[in-house]
Amino acid sequence: MISKMPVQAQVVLLSGIAFMAFMLVRDRTVAKDLPFVLASIIGLVLGTYNVRCLVTGNCNNWASLVAASYVASMAMTMLANEKVKKA
Numbered sequence: 001m002i003s004k005m006p007v008q009a010q011v012v013l014l015s016g017i018a019f020m021a022f023m024l025v026r027d028r029t030v031a032k033d034l035p036f037v038l039a040s041i042i043g044l045v046l047g048t049y050n051v052r053c054l055v056t057g058n059c060n061n062w063a064s065l066v067a068a069s070y071v072a073s074m075a076m077t078m079l080a081n082e083k084v085k086k087a
Contacts, residue, residue, distance in 0.1 A: 009052040016044035 002010060020040050023030050030036055050066070053059035 005048075005052055006055040008055050009048050012051045013044065013048045016040075016047060020044070 002013065005013070020037075023040075050062070053062045
């Protein structure tokens with residue numbers, strides 16, 4: 001499965017695995033921090049999928065999801081900025 005991925009996606013996957021291994025070796029308490037481990041795994045999977053999609057193309061659903069999340073994050077940033085200005 002990994003060998004069928006584009007080289008760029010393989011690099012993202014391997015660097016993410018290396019980062020997680022480094023964090024686990026450096027600080028053993030990280031392994032007990034379930035939210036950190038889950039967020040790292042989800043981020044690794046999404047990052048690898050994103051790069052694979054960008055390289056191979058034909059990812060209309062993924063592009064729509066990324067665009068929607070970008071618009072939502074910009075809207076939240078603008079709303080938060082308005083709250084700060086009023087304070």
